[in-house]
Amino acid sequence: MVEQAESSEVRVRLGGRExxxxxxxEQAAAAKALARRIAREPFTRRAWHELAFSLVSGGLAAVxxxxxxxxxxxxxxxxxxxxxxxxxxxxxxxxxGFGGWTRGLARxxxxxxxxxxxxxxxxxxxxxxxxxxxxxxxAWRAVGYLVLKVPWAVLAGxxxxxxWWDAAVCIAHPFFGGGSxxxxxxxxxxxxxxxxxxxxxxxxAVALVIAGFVFLLAAPWLVxxxxxxxxxxxxxxxxxxxxxxxxxxxxxxxxxxVDASAATLRRIERDLHDGTQAQLVAxxxxxxxxxxxxEDPEHADLAQVRALVDEAHRGAKxxxxxxxxxxxxxxxxxxxxxxxxxxATLAARSAVPTTVTVDLPARPTPSIEAIAYxxxxxxxxxxxxxxxxxxxxxxxxxxxTWLRLVVRDDGRGGAELSTLGSSSSGLxxxxxxxxxxxxxxxxxxxxxxxxxVTVDLPxSA
Amino acid sequence: xxxxxxxxxxxxDSAILRDGLVQLLVDRGFVITGAVADPDxxxxxxAQNPPDVAVIDIRMPPTFTxxxxxxxxxxxxxxxxxxxxxxxxxxxxxxAADLLADDAAGIGYLLKDxxxxxxxxxxALERVAIGGTALDPEVVTQLxxxxxxxxxxxxxxxxxxxxxxxxxxxxxxxxIAAALVVSEGAVEKHVxxxxxxxxxxxxxxxxxxxLAVLRFLDS
Numbered sequence: 218m219v220e221q222a223e224s225s226e227v228r229v230r231l232g233g234r235e236x237x238x239x240x241x242x243e244q245a246a247a248a249k250a251l252a253r254r255i256a257r258e259p260f261t262r263r264a265w266h267e268l269a270f271s272l273v274s275g276g277l278a279a280v281x282x283x284x285x286x287x288x289x290x291x292x293x294x295x296x297x298x299x300x301x302x303x304x305x306x307x308x309x310x311x312x313x314g315f316g317g318w319t320r321g322l323a324r325x326x327x328x329x330x331x332x333x334x335x336x337x338x339x340x341x342x343x344x345x346x347x348x349x350x351x352x353x354x355x356a357w358r359a360v361g362y363l364v365l366k367v368p369w370a371v372l373a374g375x376x377x378x379x380x381w382w383d384a385a386v387c388i389a390h391p392f393f394g395g396g397s398x399x400x401x402x403x404x405x406x407x408x409x410x411x412x413x414x415x416x417x418x419x420x421x422a423v424a425l426v427i428a429g430f431v432f433l434l435a436a437p438w439l440v441x442x443x444x445x446x447x448x449x450x451x452x453x454x455x456x457x458x459x460x461x462x463x464x465x466x467x468x469x470x471x472x473x474x475v476d477a478s479a480a481t482l483r484r485i486e487r488d489l490h491d492g493t494q495a496q497l498v499a500x501x502x503x504x505x506x507x508x509x510x511x512e513d514p515e516h517a518d519l520a521q522v523r524a525l526v527d528e529a530h531r532g533a534k535x536x537x538x539x540x541x542x543x544x545x546x547x548x549x550x551x552x553x554x555x556x557x558x559x560x561a562t563l564a565a566r567s568a569v570p571t572t573v574t575v576d577l578p579a580r581p582t583p584s585i586e587a588i589a590y591x592x593x594x595x596x597x598x599x600x601x602x603x604x605x606x607x608x609x610x611x612x613x614x615x616x617x618t619w620l621r622l623v624v625r626d627d628g629r630g631g632a633e634l635s636t637l638g639s640s641s642s643g644l645x646x647x648x649x650x651x652x653x654x655x656x657x658x659x660x661x662x663x664x665x666x667x668x669x670v671t672v673d674l675p676x677s678a
Numbered sequence: 679x680x681x682x683x684x685x686x687x688x689x690x691d692s693a694i695l696r697d698g699l700v701q702l703l704v705d706r707g708f709v710i711t712g713a714v715a716d717p718d719x720x721x722x723x724x725a726q727n728p729p730d731v732a733v734i735d736i737r738m739p740p741t742f743t744x745x746x747x748x749x750x751x752x753x754x755x756x757x758x759x760x761x762x763x764x765x766x767x768x769x770x771x772x773x774a775a776d777l778l779a780d781d782a783a784g785i786g787y788l789l790k791d792x793x794x795x796x797x798x799x800x801x802a803l804e805r806v807a808i809g810g811t812a813l814d815p816e817v818v819t820q821l822x823x824x825x826x827x828x829x830x831x832x833x834x835x836x837x838x839x840x841x842x843x844x845x846x847x848x849x850x851x852x853x854i855a856a857a858l859v860v861s862e863g864a865v866e867k868h869v870x871x872x873x874x875x876x877x878x879x880x881x882x883x884x885x886x887x888x889l890a891v892l893r894f895l896d897s
Contacts, residue, residue: 490767491691494767495694495695495790498698498790498791498793498794499694499697499698501791502698502793502796505793505794505796506701506702506796508796509796509797532694
């Protein structure tokens with residue numbers, strides 16, 4: 218019957234029909250591993266931790282619900298007085314505390330890493346504190362947790378813990394001389410009469426011990442099933458408030474955007490101050506000198522006046538060029554015709570010969586286009602300044618909902634995020650700017666090159 | 679009124695402006711003892727070759743904030759009798775207050791734009807060099823606008839207010855008379871009226887007079 222072949226064949230007669238089951242070695246091995254796993258499960262650390270969590274968190278929740286329930290009821294009954302409101306607030310504060318303990322239990326026993334919710338932020342004064350306590354979403358969610366948790370803990374006790382308990386009772390039973398022991402929890406419904414009876418016979422004792430082992434093998438899985446719901450409850454009700462978390466993310470992003478625009482404004486102001494304004498002051502000064510000299514035409518040294526006017530004229534033209542550059546820094550006119558044209562313009566202006574490939578089926582939003590443009594401008598400027606490269610390439614392509622920019626050069630490499638940011642608007646600033654739209658910037662630059670900077674931007678932001 | 683041979687040191691980080699200033703002042707017969715781009719360089723230039731007046735840009739390296747102001751306060755403590763003309767693209771009234779904290783003698787604070795009116799600029803520089811005061815009309819306007827003593831100011835006639843502004847800029851009676859095209863005697867009468875109406879201590883020195891007016895406006 219058993220052949221040493223690729224598979225074992227098992228023939229079974231069922232109601233006159235013969236069926237054959239072919240089992241491969243892998244399947245046999247898997248079945249063996251499963252059996253071993255099931256046999257070992259009651260003795261694993263995890264099973265005991267889960268049992269401990271189930272019991273302790275259940276007990277804690279029962280005490281907490283009792284306390285919070287009684288104090289809240291008192292608070293509501295006395296709500297017409299100021300005192301009642303204060304009791305209600307204290308009750309909510311304690312609910313928050315119980316939530317924290319449960320989170321700690323889940324963390325240490327289940328390895329469930331739930332982030333702490335935002336800390337309680339009281340407003341100024343006692344009335345502010347009351348108001349904050351009563352409107353503390355974290356506390357109210359903790360109350361919700363307690364209300365759901367307590368019935369669930371009762372059920373978990375009657376099923377999960379009961380199997381452990383009854384397993385222990387059944388296995389220990391024959392060694393303590395038998396007698397009638399009531400079953401606990403779910404097994405009570407399973408055994409006749411709801412009790413484990415021993416009449417002292419050997420067969421009976423063996424039967425009880427076998428039943429005990431069956432309970433023992435089932436117990437960890439039942440507890441695990443209950444605990445998995447516990448995990449869900451803890452994560453969803455005792456973790457950070459999703460509304461507050463979203464708000465926090467948005468606030469953070471907004472701060473960054475505001476900072477980025479403030480930095481841009483500062484740069485523009487600096488450019489205007491150091492460049493154009495100084496240029497115009499010098500120009501006005503020269504014209505002022507020329508005017509003074511011409512006030513007395515008889516004695517005016519025309520050659521001198523001509524030199525002053527010449528300088529003023531040159532200064533005016535330089536100021537125009539500077540203003541144009543600054544304006545281009547605020548909004549590059551090349552972007553009006555699209556990213557492809559703008560990048561081509563940048564590449565053409567670059568000191569290092571640069572090729573551009575753009576493959577975008579549709580135009581990204583203007584803000585993304587602008588960021589992509591500045592990234593390429595800054596990166597090409599870096600290539601020209603630091604890389605000692607002989608050529609560079611820019612590619613810009615759509616990848617799913619992302620726009621991927623890659624700027625590559627064949628220079629000496631060795632660039633780092635910190636050192637490249639030597640100018641005030643360097644690579645670090647660029648990373649910040651990219652982050653304001655949830656984009657990412659990666660740099661690989663081994664010594665000896667090549668340097669590759671990859672920027673991922675969402676197509677719409 | 680040009681005094682030949684007044685010695686001037688310049689600290690200005692913008693090369694265009696620095697060169698322009700040197701050209702203008704040399705053309706007017708001043709002697710340039712040093713034209714530098716940062717505070718440290720000015721310190722050593724002043725130590726080697728002390729000028730009658732230093733022209734200092736407020737925003738200079740390394741941080742481009744108020745280096746010039748701090749340099750000015752430092753030089754004021756160390757080099758007695760040297761005039762200091764702060765030169766800026768913006769007017770910060772607080773800077774003026776810091777600078778004039780105890781004395782207005784030999785102090786100037788002007789917008790850079792003022793170099794366009796060469797004659798006024800040179801006069802202001804000379805005034806500072808010989809221990810007078812030159813405050814930008816913009817400073818005075820800001821102080822006049824910000825003062826809480828509007829009741830007393832409203833008792834002045836329009837003419838008296840003009841005189842008050844020029845006085846606050848640091849001009850002498852003669853200069854005020856020239857600017858308003860009136861006689862010096864008329865200016866003296868206006869000044870006496872102003873001092874009486876604003877309840878200011880009468881003083882003969884121009885720069886003390888400026889300080890009194892500024893204290894009044896700033897209070």
